[in-house]
Amino acid sequence: MSRLNEANVALAHEIIARYPKPKSALIPLLHLAQEQDGWVTDEAMAHLAELVGVTPAEVKGTCTFYEMFKLHPTGRYMVNICTNIACQVLGAEDLLHHAEETLGIRPGGTTDDGMFTLEDVECIAACTEAPCLQVNYRFGLRLSIDDFDEMIADLRERGRSDHLITANPGEPIPSHGTLGLSRQHLTEERTAGIVAPELVTEAPVWLTFEPKQEEGA
Amino acid sequence: MATGEYVPHAPGYVDTDDPKIVTSRFGYEDSYTLDRYLATGGYEGLKAALGRTSEACHNITREATVLGRGGAGFPAGIKWGFCPPDVWPRYLVVNGDESEPGTYKDRLLMERDPHQLIEGCLIACYSIGLTQCFLYVRGEMAVAQQRLADALNEAYEAGYVGKNILGTDFSVDIVLHWGAGAYIVGEETALIESLEGNRGMPRLKPPFFPAAVGLYGQPTIVNNVETLANLPWLMSNGAEAYKQYGSETSPGTRMFAVSGHVKRPGVYEVEQGVTTYEDLLYGDKYCQGIRDGHELKMFIPGGGSAPWLFPEHVSLPLEARPVGAAGTMLGSGAIVVMDDSTDAVKACLRVVRFFARESCGKCAPCREGTSWEEKILQRILDGNGRPEDLDLLLDIGDNISPGPYPVASDESQGLEAVPFPPRQTTICPLGPSSVAPIVSALRRFRHEFEAKIATPVELGLRGPNAPSEAEETGLRGPNAPSEAEETGLRGPNAPSEAEEVAS
Ligand SMILES: Cc1cc2nc3c(=O)[nH]c(=O)nc-3n(C[C@H](O)[C@H](O)[C@H](O)COP(=O)(O)O)c2cc1C
Ligand code: SF4
Ligand code: FES
Numbered sequence: 095m096s097r098l099n100e101a102n103v104a105l106a107h108e109i110i111a112r113y114p115k116p117k118s119a120l121i122p123l124l125h126l127a128q129e130q131d132g133w134v135t136d137e138a139m140a141h142l143a144e145l146v147g148v149t150p151a152e153v154k155g156t157c158t159f160y161e162m163f164k165l166h167p168t169g170r171y172m173v174n175i176c177t178n179i180a181c182q183v184l185g186a187e188d189l190l191h192h193a194e195e196t197l198g199i200r201p202g203g204t205t206d207d208g209m210f211t212l213e214d215v216e217c218i219a220a221c222t223e224a225p226c227l228q229v230n231y232r233f234g235l236r237l238s239i240d241d242f243d244e245m246i247a248d249l250r251e252r253g254r255s256d257h258l259i260t261a262n263p264g265e266p267i268p269s270h271g272t273l274g275l276s277r278q279h280l281t282e283e284r285t286a287g288i289v290a291p292e293l294v295t296e297a298p299v300w301l302t303f304e305p306k307q308e309e310g311a
Numbered sequence: 312m313a314t315g316e317y318v319p320h321a322p323g324y325v326d327t328d329d330p331k332i333v334t335s336r337f338g339y340e341d342s343y344t345l346d347r348y349l350a351t352g353g354y355e356g357l358k359a360a361l362g363r364t365s366e367a368c369h370n371i372t373r374e375a376t377v378l379g380r381g382g383a384g385f386p387a388g389i390k391w392g393f394c395p396p397d398v399w400p401r402y403l404v405v406n407g408d409e410s411e412p413g414t415y416k417d418r419l420l421m422e423r424d425p426h427q428l429i430e431g432c433l434i435a436c437y438s439i440g441l442t443q444c445f446l447y448v449r450g451e452m453a454v455a456q457q458r459l460a461d462a463l464n465e466a467y468e469a470g471y472v473g474k475n476i477l478g479t480d481f482s483v484d485i486v487l488h489w490g491a492g493a494y495i496v497g498e499e500t501a502l503i504e505s506l507e508g509n510r511g512m513p514r515l516k517p518p519f520f521p522a523a524v525g526l527y528g529q530p531t532i533v534n535n536v537e538t539l540a541n542l543p544w545l546m547s548n549g550a551e552a553y554k555q556y557g558s559e560t561s562p563g564t565r566m567f568a569v570s571g572h573v574k575r576p577g578v579y580e581v582e583q584g585v586t587t588y589e590d591l592l593y594g595d596k597y598c599q600g601i602r603d604g605h606e607l608k609m610f611i612p613g614g615g616s617a618p619w620l621f622p623e624h625v626s627l628p629l630e631a632r633p634v635g636a637a638g639t640m641l642g643s644g645a646i647v648v649m650d651d652s653t654d655a656v657k658a659c660l661r662v663v664r665f666f667a668r669e670s671c672g673k674c675a676p677c678r679e680g681t682s683w684e685e686k687i688l689q690r691i692l693d694g695n696g697r698p699e700d701l702d703l704l705l706d707i708g709d710n711i712s713p714g715p716y717p718v719a720s721d722e723s724q725g726l727e728a729v730p731f732p733p734r735q736t737t738i739c740p741l742g743p744s745s746v747a748p749i750v751s752a753l754r755r756f757r758h759e760f761e762a763k764i765a766t767p768v769e770l771g772l773r774g775p776n777a778p779s780e781a782e783e784t785g786l787r788g789p790n791a792p793s794e795a796e797e798t799g800l801r802g803p804n805a806p807s808e809a810e811e812v813a814s
Contacts, residue, residue, distance in 0.1 A: 125489070217411070222570045232454065
């Protein structure tokens with residue numbers, strides 16, 4: 095039941111084709127599974143194993159190494175508060191404590207209505223903007239406790255918040271599992287050609303030819 | 312763009328009148344679009360490169376001494392030369408995994424100027440014959456991934472990437488790849504393991520460095536995002552122009568993220584080598600000093616892995632060699648400033664906890680040592696420390712990194728600096744990094760540790776059976792499995808580290 099659906103199988107094949115070896119696609123494919131179901135199910139992992147030609151145990155081995163992959167359902171919004179050093183010295187623990195109180199959960203917990211999961215995370219590369227957090231990996235910066243409450247209310251009511259930065263203004267925050275809203279697409283005409291390393295034995299042509307640049311390209 | 316202003320669409324970035332090589336477009340709201348890129352000199356560096364032989368491009372990079380911006384500071388041109396001459400194909404892996412505590416620059420470069428990075432990748436590939444490039448972006452950076460996906464689609468469409476780039480014989484594919492949350496994957500061999508679809512655990516090196524044996528066993532160049540972002544400007548303007556900025560041994564500019572207790576924290580692009588920590592921390596156009604009513608206590612000069620520096624060290628230039636001689640590293644350009652309100656034990660614990668959480672578990676001194684360090688520091692902070700704990704901490708550190716550990720000088724105690732880098736009994740430098748805050752804090756603030764140990768029980772609130780501070784503050788529930796158990800590093804019936812350590 096939680097195998098990849100038809101559209102995602104097509105996407106999976108597209109992703110696998112970008113790599114000289116299929117197993118390299120595993121992490122993007124695990125993200126795809128998590129995008130479909132909100133978490134990574136055993137069925138999805140078995141399906142990915144078929145798609146890239148490894149055992150389900152290997153897929154699980156990779157999956158469990160990485161913190162972003164969840165092996166159980168989570169809230170619609172993953173609220174990750176950074177408590178690492180630059181944020182800690184500027185009140186991150188107060189923010190986390192406030193989040194625990196208002197949401198009624200501890201890090202790792204999910205609210206009863208399934209809306210929010212809280213996490214206490216390591217540095218998220220926004221250190222100059224402390225204290226900061228991410229909701230489904232979109233940033234909220236220099237957040238006061240009031241800002242936090244507003245953000246939670248916004249998410250409940252409208253599925254987005256002005257306190258969170260998206261790639262394009264006004265974009266909604268997709269539910270947990272969806273990262274970037276666009277995908278790379280390689281077209282047959284434009285790709286240089288992705289092949290297994292065994293099939294390449296010579297230096298690329300441009301290393302041995304003098305450069306020739308055509309007009310108007 | 313007005314200078315000295317906070318640029319709201321590039322959060323954290325502060326514009327100054329300093330020369331800019333990599334942040335020149337951050338002031339434009341639409342800086343990430345192909346239109347804006349082309350209107351501001353975009354892809355001119357690629358054209359300049361394609362007008363030369365690849366060898367000439369490699370030579371320009373060598374001459375300019377483009378130092379790696381990922382942490383180790385190794386010159387890119389020289390690293391590129393390490394590929395064995397007759398082994399094909401060769402790959403480029405871009406390290407966009409930015410997760411070192413305090414580091415914030417690569418994300419800005421990817422979100423605000425993705426085409427500049429793409430152009431840099433193309434120039435590197437052209438210079439040394441790399442036929443496929445993987446852009447490994449940290450998993451938690453959804454906006455950067457989205458911007459890069461859009462930019463790659465645009466660049467392919469417009470003929471800048473892919474087959475016969477700009478009508479030449481140069482063809483290369485750039486594939487957007489993204490991780491899933493693991494700091495250790497930033498280490499280059501772990502990055503390659505992860506890109507092969509495996510658990511991101513470092514490989515032992517020597518004998519094989521990625522330039523010789525990397526992705527799929529092929530020669531692979533791993534470069535940091537900021538390193539590559541320098542190349543378009545370099546190809547357009549040449550090595551001589553590049554070397555006008557910065558110092559002789561550290562040419563060009565660098566992005567520094569200054570966080571913590573300064574008046575204006577931010578990301579600044581400054582000339583390397585000639586600018587000092589003092590300029591950056593106190594300068595009017597930079598951070599404007601420590602927040603009112605407080606004084607500088609200590610600062611982390613190059614990311615969480617770097618030993619700490621203290622007020623008397625601020626005159627050091629932002630340059631790898633002198634900072635290394637002073638006992639620490641310039642690292643990833645991350646400066647975390649802590650004033651006199653900071654509890655040294657608590658700060659030390661927080662950095663150590665990071666390494667304990669992020670240890671990949673491949674080698675015992677790191678896997679066990681980092682969690683012992685965390686447990687011992689936690690009990691000291693909780694008021695349950697023992698007098699012998701301080702030596703125990705240093706002893707554990709010595710098992711991970713033998714010998715005198717790099718540390719700053721301390722004039723008041725007549726102590727000299729121990730220069731960087733540390734030695735290691737481990738596969739990668741993560742384990743040894745966990746020792747940095749301990750040695751730094753203990754040498755300087757031993758009295759703070761001792762004071763916590765000497766006053767174990769406050770008004771009966773503390774004591775061996777009292778809940779730990781972490782429990783009190785609700786950071787973790789009393790029945791929650793330990794982090795080590797969760798990550799599967801230790802079984803539920805294993806003796807606790809504290810027990811082991813105590814016996
Ligand atoms: C534990 C650890 C984490 C690292 N994390 C990063 C990182 O997030 N980004 C990065 O560019 N380099 C990181 N590095 C350094 C890389 O191993 C490598 O030296 C660098 O990417 C090379 O690029 P450069 O020569 O352009 O600096 C890390 C190293 C270690 C040991
Ligand atoms: S030092 Fe730590 S992080 Fe590095 S390989 Fe060993 S266990 Fe893994
Ligand atoms: S320390 Fe919190 S974002 Fe870096």
